Amino acid sequence: MFPYVVSERAANNGPTRYPENEGAPLSKSRESMPPAWLRTVAPETESKNSRYSYSPRSNQSPSRSPSKLRKPTNYRKDEKSKPLKEIALIAKNRDERRARQADEKAVKDAILSAEQGNPYWEFLNMINEYRHNIEFQPLRESDIVVDNQITVCVRKRPLNDKEYGKKEVDVITVPTKDILIVHEPKHKVDLTKYLDNQHFRFDYVFDETCNNELVYNFTAKPLVKTIFEGGMATCFAYGQTGSGKTHTMGGEFKGKHQNFNNGIYAYVAHDVFRYLQHSKYKDQNFCVSASFFEIYGKLVFDLLAKKERLKVLEDGKQVVQVVGLTEKVVERVEDVLELIQRGSHERTSGQTSANSNSSRSHAVFQIIIRKFGRNVKNVVGKFSLIDLAGNERGADTFKSNRQTRIEGGDINKSLLALKECIRALGKKGTHCPFRGSKLTQVLRDSFIGEKSRTCMIALISPGVASCEHSLNTLRYADRVKELVANDVDELIDGSNAFNEDVDVSSAEWDVLENKDASLEMIEGFHSQAIKWREVTKTGVYDKLEFSRHWRNMCTELADFMKGSVAKANKFNLLLEKK
Numbered sequence: 001m002f003p004y005v006v007s008e009r010a011a012n013n014g015p016t017r018y019p020e021n022e023g024a025p026l027s028k029s030r031e032s033m034p035p036a037w038l039r040t041v042a043p044e045t046e047s048k049n050s051r052y053s054y055s056p057r058s059n060q061s062p063s064r065s066p067s068k069l070r071k072p073t074n075y076r077k078d079e080k081s082k083p084l085k086e087i088a089l090i091a092k093n094r095d096e097r098r099a100r101q102a103d104e105k106a107v108k109d110a111i112l113s114a115e116q117g118n119p120y121w122e123f124l125n126m127i128n129e130y131r132h133n134i135e136f137q138p139l140r141e142s143d144i145v146v147d148n149q150i151t152v153c154v155r156k157r158p159l160n161d162k163e164y165g166k167k168e169v170d171v172i173t174v175p176t177k178d179i180l181i182v183h184e185p186k187h188k189v190d191l192t193k194y195l196d197n198q199h200f201r202f203d204y205v206f207d208e209t210c211n212n213e214l215v216y217n218f219t220a221k222p223l224v225k226t227i228f229e230g231g232m233a234t235c236f237a238y239g240q241t242g243s244g245k246t247h248t249m250g251g252e253f254k255g256k257h258q259n260f261n262n263g264i265y266a267y268v269a270h271d272v273f274r275y276l277q278h279s280k281y282k283d284q285n286f287c288v289s290a291s292f293f294e295i296y297g298k299l300v301f302d303l304l305a306k307k308e309r310l311k312v313l314e315d316g317k318q319v320v321q322v323v324g325l326t327e328k329v330v331e332r333v334e335d336v337l338e339l340i341q342r343g344s345h346e347r348t349s350g351q352t353s354a355n356s357n358s359s360r361s362h363a364v365f366q367i368i369i370r371k372f373g374r375n376v377k378n379v380v381g382k383f384s385l386i387d388l389a390g391n392e393r394g395a396d397t398f399k400s401n402r403q404t405r406i407e408g409g410d411i412n413k414s415l416l417a418l419k420e421c422i423r424a425l426g427k428k429g430t431h432c433p434f435r436g437s438k439l440t441q442v443l444r445d446s447f448i449g450e451k452s453r454t455c456m457i458a459l460i461s462p463g464v465a466s467c468e469h470s471l472n473t474l475r476y477a478d479r480v481k482e483l484v485a486n487d488v489d490e491l492i493d494g495s496n497a498f499n500e501d502v503d504v505s506s507a508e509w510d511v512l513e514n515k516d517a518s519l520e521m522i523e524g525f526h527s528q529a530i531k532w533r534e535v536t537k538t539g540v541y542d543k544l545e546f547s548r549h550w551r552n553m554c555t556e557l558a559d560f561m562k563g564s565v566a567k568a569n570k571f572n573l574l575l576e577k578k
């Protein structure tokens with residue numbers, strides 16, 4: 001990471017230039033000392049209480065403004081010293097300016113030498129300064145996981161070795177748990193460089209320090225219970241090639257080796273088997289199975305049967321079947337891991353990095369809960385986990401190669417259909433255009449029904465070279481669930497909002513008012529909690545009623561305190577800025 005703290009001035013100015021006749025900057029130690037020629041003291045002026053004056057006999061005569069420096073004659077004592085004071089002040093200001101310019105130049109030189117050959121060094125400088133003004137409040141493990149029907153979040157991966165090697169600049173900032181800023185480098189018509197800082201808000205934003213487990217806890221984990229309660233759960237990984245989709249879904253990579261134990265597939269499997277042990281489900285005759293297939297264009301391949309080609313059929317009741325798809329019964333987490341490993345190898349076998357099929361196909365891993373009935377095994381719920389094709393493939397439809405164009409078109413179509421289907425799920429009663437692509441057709445069940453829940457993890461690469469693709473990914477995710485990011489400025493120091501005194505006093509008013517309301521809220525919660533403690537102590541109580549009350553109380557308190565934190569944060573930032 002960038003090792004210097006960049007001063008505000010250094011980031012805003014272009015290369016330092018010195019005015020003609022002023023020469024090179026003075027060193028900082030000479031700050032506030034007048035130049036040598038001004039320090040030549042004439043005896044007659046010294047005696048008249050003037051610290052510095054000009055002697056016309058001196059051979060260090062100044063080349064500029066001699067009239068200003070001529071020895072005064074007919075002034076009274078205090079009047080005589082006035083022009084000299086002015087001269088001293090001018091000299092002092094100039095020395096300070098020179099010292100400042102020297103500082104700025106030193107900082108820029110340091111950056112330039114550290115970032116030798118980096119065409120983006122000025123942008124890097126601006127981004128660092130922008131970050132310098134932010135009070136970071138990233139996502140923490142202890143943060144509340146909100147129960148959404150549709151969750152849309154973004155994960156930023158770290159810069160990789162290749163990108164460091166190319167001196168790529170990280171253009172993504174994650175100031176809080178739900179806000180992300182893209183610093184897009186731009187040029188004005190006069191070629192001045194500037195940053196277009198674009199803000200986005202999502203349910204959660206994971207920065208480069210978050211690991212797969214944390215991502216899982218806020219995304220797919222809350223959906224596991226859905227499949228035990230008769231619903232469909234779906235989790236998509238969306239993003240450009242190399243942004244971390246497979247890393248997130250399948251498991252972290254160490255070189256070429258992938259650890260299938262710490263991907264979202266595996267975490268879901270762990271939780272499914274944990275749920276099965278629960279007293280509520282233990283005796284329900286549930287059976288768990290898994291399947292793994294790949295959709296490439298309009299074709300479907302079975303990843304658990306040597307990529308056998310499969311047919312997708314829809315019956316009169318709009319029930320979609322992938323005919324002949326392998327569905328293996330699994331009894332332990334290890335069985336699931338074995339299938340994930342087998343399917344993943346099948347998916348990537350025979351491909352080179354230059355011709356990566358995996359990034360041009362959607363991989364669908366499903367965990368299915370069935371209940372044994374009389375001879376039939378009815379589906380109770382299904383968790384579909386999808387590692388989508390690289391979204392830039394959809395954009396590359398101008399590529400000359402016909403095959404690439406067709407592939408790009410198919411990917412584009414499926415991603416657009418997917419977005420519309422998820423949006424339809426969110427807007428109840430809206431028609432779900434699932435026939436728009438093979439992907440949405442196969443996943444039809446996921447987009448219908450009150451109990452269906454979906455989560456989209458948009459993955460982005462942080463480098464400046466990926467900026468355009470990252471923006472496309474973010475705009476897509478933003479359209480899936482339009483969460484407005486209009487209070488972003490409140491978090492970022494330096495916005496105009498901070499300049500007004502009136503803002504500070506209104507923020508203060510808000511906080512003081514909220515403080516009293518918070519106290520009331522907490523007291524109310526406290527007295528209710530004590531009542532429930534008495535009721536539950538006996539062990540004989542209405543569990544359903546308690547669970548509902550307790551959930552509502554906690555949600556209310558959490559929501560209220562969330563608002564309090566925002567108010568306190570705004571007030572604090574305004575004061576610190578002041």
Ligand SMILES: Nc1ncnc2c1ncn2[C@@H]1O[C@H](COP(=O)(O)OP(=O)(O)OP(=O)(O)O)[C@@H](O)[C@H]1O
Binds near residue numbers: 156244252356358
């Ligand atoms: N959060 C992360 N932390 C560390 N490394 C990561 C992270 N995300 C991705 N990577 C690394 O980046 C590389 C590309 O990741 P990955 O293969 O998951 O991308 P992808 O989006 O699935 O690409 P493709 O569409 O080609 O399959 C891998 O080497 C992976 O280890």
